Amino acid sequence: MKQNTTPARVRFAPSPTGRTHLGSGRTALYDYLIARQTGGQFILRIEDTDQKRYVPGAEQELMDSLRWLGLEWDEGPDVGGPFAPYRQSERKHIYQQYAQQLVNEGFAYYCFCSPERLAHVRQEQQKRKEPPRYDGLCRNIGSEEARRRVNDGEAHVIRFKMPHTGSITGVDLLRGPITVENKNLDDYIIVKSDGLALYHLAAMVDDHLMQITHVLRGSEWLPTFPLHVHIYRALGWQEPIWVHLSVFLKPSGKGKMSKRDTELLKQDGFSIFLSDLKGLGYLPEAVNNWIALMGWSYDDHTEFFTLEDLIEKFSLERLNPAPAAINFSKLDHFNGLHIRNLPPDNLAQRILPFFLSAGLEPDFERLKKITPLIQERITTLDEAPEIAGFFFREELSLDPAELVGKNMTPAESAQALKAAEQILEALPELSPTSAEEPLRNLAERLNLKAGQLFGILRIAVTGQRVSPPLFESMEIIGKDMVMKRIKQALEALDVPA
RNA sequence: GCCCCCAUCGUCUAGGGGACCAGGACGUAGCCCUUUCAAGGCUAAGACCGGGGUUCGAAUCCCCGUGGGGGCACCA
Numbered sequence: 001m002k003q004n005t006t007p008a009r010v011r012f013a014p015s016p017t018g019r020t021h022l023g024s025g026r027t028a029l030y031d032y033l034i035a036r037q038t039g040g041q042f043i044l045r046i047e048d049t050d051q052k053r054y055v056p057g058a059e060q061e062l063m064d065s066l067r068w069l070g071l072e073w074d075e076g077p078d079v080g081g082p083f084a085p086y087r088q089s090e091r092k093h094i095y096q097q098y099a100q101q102l103v104n105e106g107f108a109y110y111c112f113c114s115p116e117r118l119a120h121v122r123q124e125q126q127k128r129k130e131p132p133r134y135d136g137l138c139r140n141i142g143s144e145e146a147r148r149r150v151n152d153g154e155a156h157v158i159r160f161k162m163p164h165t166g167s168i169t170g171v172d173l174l175r176g177p178i179t180v181e182n183k184n185l186d187d188y189i190i191v192k193s194d195g196l197a198l199y200h201l202a203a204m205v206d207d208h209l210m211q212i213t214h215v216l217r218g219s220e221w222l223p224t225f226p227l228h229v230h231i232y233r234a235l236g237w238q239e240p241i242w243v244h245l246s247v248f249l250k251p252s253g254k255g256k257m258s259k260r261d262t263e264l265l266k267q268d269g270f271s272i273f274l275s276d277l278k279g280l281g282y283l284p285e286a287v288n289n290w291i292a293l294m295g296w297s298y299d300d301h302t303e304f305f306t307l308e309d310l311i312e313k314f315s316l317e318r319l320n321p322a323p324a325a326i327n328f329s330k331l332d333h334f335n336g337l338h339i340r341n342l343p344p345d346n347l348a349q350r351i352l353p354f355f356l357s358a359g360l361e362p363d364f365e366r367l368k369k370i371t372p373l374i375q376e377r378i379t380t381l382d383e384a385p386e387i388a389g390f391f392f393r394e395e396l397s398l399d400p401a402e403l404v405g406k407n408m409t410p411a412e413s414a415q416a417l418k419a420a421e422q423i424l425e426a427l428p429e430l431s432p433t434s435a436e437e438p439l440r441n442l443a444e445r446l447n448l449k450a451g452q453l454f455g456i457l458r459i460a461v462t463g464q465r466v467s468p469p470l471f472e473s474m475e476i477i478g479k480d481m482v483m484k485r486i487k488q489a490l491e492a493l494d495v496p497a
Numbered sequence: 498g499c500c501c502c503c504a505u506c507g508u509c510u511a512g513g514g515g516a517c518c519a520g521g522a523c524g525u526a527g528c529c530c531u532u533u534c535a536a537g538g539c540u541a542a543g544a545c546c547g548g549g550g551u552u553c554g555a556a557u558c559c560c561c562g563u564g565g566g567g568g569c570a571c572c573a
Contacts, residue, residue: 015573050572115571122570127523131499132569177500184500192571199573223501223568233530246503247567253508293509293522301521316510320503320510323566327508330523340536387534436532443532453534466534472500 007040008213012066012073013203015047016058020065021257021272022326023218023248026291030216030245032071033292033314043210044076049202056492065274069284070307083210088202095197098205098235099158101188107234108190110146110156111138134159158191158235159255160200170229172222173243174321180226188227204228208237213314219244219323243316246295246323248272253325270328281354281380283342286335294324304337336379351384352382356451358385360392369476373468388468391476396463396485398492403459405452413456414493416446420457421486430479432471460489 012028014020035042044066048054063078075081102108111134122132138146139161150156162185169179187437190201197205207215221228223431225479232239235355250261257272265271269280272487289305297320298305298313305313339347348364355362374388390396395413405413423438443453458470467473474482 013573017573047573053572060544111571118571126498129498133499172502176500180501186569189571194571196571198571203573218567218573219502220567220573224523244502249566251508288507295509299521303509303522324510327507327523330509336536374535377534379535401552449532451532458533460534462533463517464533468534470532482568 006038006213007042008034008038009041009205009211010035010214010216011043011045011210013045013047013206014062015050015053016062017050017053017055017111018058019273019275020058020062021247021274025065025069025274025287026065026248026294027216027218027245028071029069029288029292030072030296030311030314030316030319031214033215033310034214034316035074036311038182038215041074041154042071043081043083043212044073044086045210046077046205047199047203048087049196049198051089059276064302068274068278069288073434079268086475088206091202092196092208094209095191095202095205096195099197099201102160102190102231102234103158105234106161108158108160109139110141110150111159111187111189112124112141112149112154112156113137114155126414131184136187139187145188157189157193160190160230160305162187162230163228168226168229170225170239170242172225172266172342173241173316174319175244178222181261185226185230188224191230200224200227201230204231204235204237207240208232208235212240212443214241214243216243216245219246219321241316243319245319246321248294249323249325250444251326251328257326265328268328271333279382281382282331283350283381285338285341286331289338290331290334294326295322304334304341306341332379335439339378340376342375343377344368347371347375351381354382355385355389355392358387358389360385364390366391366476370468373472373476377468387464387466390462390464390467390471396488398459398463398489400492400494402465403456403489403493404455405448408448409454410493414490416448416457417443417444417460417486417490417493418451419446420453421483422488424479425483427479430482431475432469434494435474456489457486461485 001447010031012031014024032042034040044063046059059077059409066073073079075083077086099108103110118134121135125132132409138159163182165182167179167181169177188200189198191197191276227246229239247256249255250257262272265495271277271280274287278284285306288307288310292305292310292314293303296318297312298318342350345368348368351371352362352364352367370388370391373386377387378384400410403413403417404410405416405430408416419442420439424435427438439457440450440451443450446453454470455465458467459465461470461474461477
């Protein structure tokens with residue numbers, strides 16, 4: 001907040017090749033935070049230069065997920081902006097001119113090698129235990145010959161002409177200077193034979209043209225980071241601030257998430273996909289809080305953050321470069337915290353869909369009365385119909401065995417229930433203040449613990465061993481229905497009076 | 498095989514030479530509160546990967562191991 005007063009332009013640049021997961025969510029969140037914190041812009045750019053991997057619907061899912069998290073972008077494919085278009089497939093022509101510039105100035109060259117030859121070369125290198133790299137066959141073809149062959153229509157790609165000597169140093173904000181010997185780098189392809197630029201070129205060009213000030217990306221880009229610095233320098237551009245975020249490891253901490261791990265997780269009611277989390281009953285507030293803290297910390301004790309808090313308090317300097325294992329029990333914890341932080345009426349609105357999908361049709365006014373009773377009893381929204389469904393069901397399925405009080409016989413239980421029925425029946429109105437005291441007195445008279453009597457009543461009225469507070473529940477259910485359920489319970493107990 | 502990154506409780510982390518017999522959180526166990534379940538409160542167990550340096554002094558700085566992660570595509 002203090003030092004970062006210059007507005008940052010930050011972009012989240014996913015490729016629409018699959019479902020959006022936690023790692024992407026965190027990168028987007030950090031992007032958003034920096035932009036908002038500095039009064040800059042958060043930009044969404046779709047990196048779809050590889051049409052072979054394009055997944056229909058992925059882009060929509062991505063945008064829905066980001067909006068669900070509350071990360072609204074200022075510029076993007078759907079909202080436009082001063083640097084449109086924001087989809088790389090619509091920017092093909094732009095990259096060509098920079099590739100051409102690199103070739104003309106000797107930083108890149110045409111390569112006519114076939115994929116087959118490349119595969120063969122690689123194979124040989126593997127055999128000799130050499131690092132697999134381009135052998136440089138086309139590197140020294142004269143510019144005139146190359147130009148002629150290109151004009152003749154010969155298939156070709158464009159490669160970056162990596163220097164054979166020297167080294168290059170790029171600066172990562174979290175790790176400091178990273179120096180690599182050029183000889184350990186490859187002559188990377190930057191334009192494919194179909195004329196389309198690869199990430200290495202396209203992303204650099206777009207970041208520069210879109211005046212991006214901070215590049216946040218996964219640490220899987222660290223190995224090609226030196227290439228990107230080379231490209232920036234060859235083009236004579238000023239580099240952005242580079243920040244490579246750590247990866248997320250599977251919950252065990254051993255390795256990154258695999259397809260198999262993802263399946264396993266689903267069986268436990270978890271998911272790494274943003275679009276699943278909503279249906280699982282997680283709050284976007286909790287997800288943001290949770291992922292923000294995976295690789296970032298504010299101090300040694302503050303852990304609860306709203307999006308607004310994060311905008312104010314986030315700082316790149318406090319990012320941790322070490323990989324972090326995903327911990328879903330912590331997500332549950334944050335979800336509970338944020339549920340309790342919600343105004344009850346707001347919570348009521350959020351749990352409504354879960355009642356609907358459970359086949360119940362709650363009256364919203366009534367639901368609003370119930371919400372405070374379950375607010376501190378649920379950790380995910382989908383638990384709401386489980387714990388409070390009885391409020392909206394006409395009939396309960398009662399198990400007579402459950403109706404028997406602790407350390408009591410069925411006859412004793414029936415007798416206690418009968419007595420309670422009479423007391424409640426006599427009440428002009430049913431409320432916690434009117435019902436609790438006489439029932440406690442009853443328990444005492446019958447030589448029962450309050451818990452024994454209340455337990456029987458709880459089962460009779462809610463059908464559940466575990467429920468929201470008994471008297472508050474009875475008040476909302478209403479006297480008529482309460483009396484009806486007690487009668488049904490007495491019938492179920494089926495003990496001759 | 499080669500290159501790069503990382504390394505504090507099971508997990509997420511605080512710590513940037515003395516304030517540390519290392520603090521917080523999740524989870525776990527116990528207790529309190531209590532009409533159930535929660536929530537809340539209290540307590541407990543639990544870590545500086547190893548070895549060398551530097552220094553009066555190292556979790557903190559350097560080196561070497563080891564371990565973990567990532568990358569080596571006409572994918573991003």
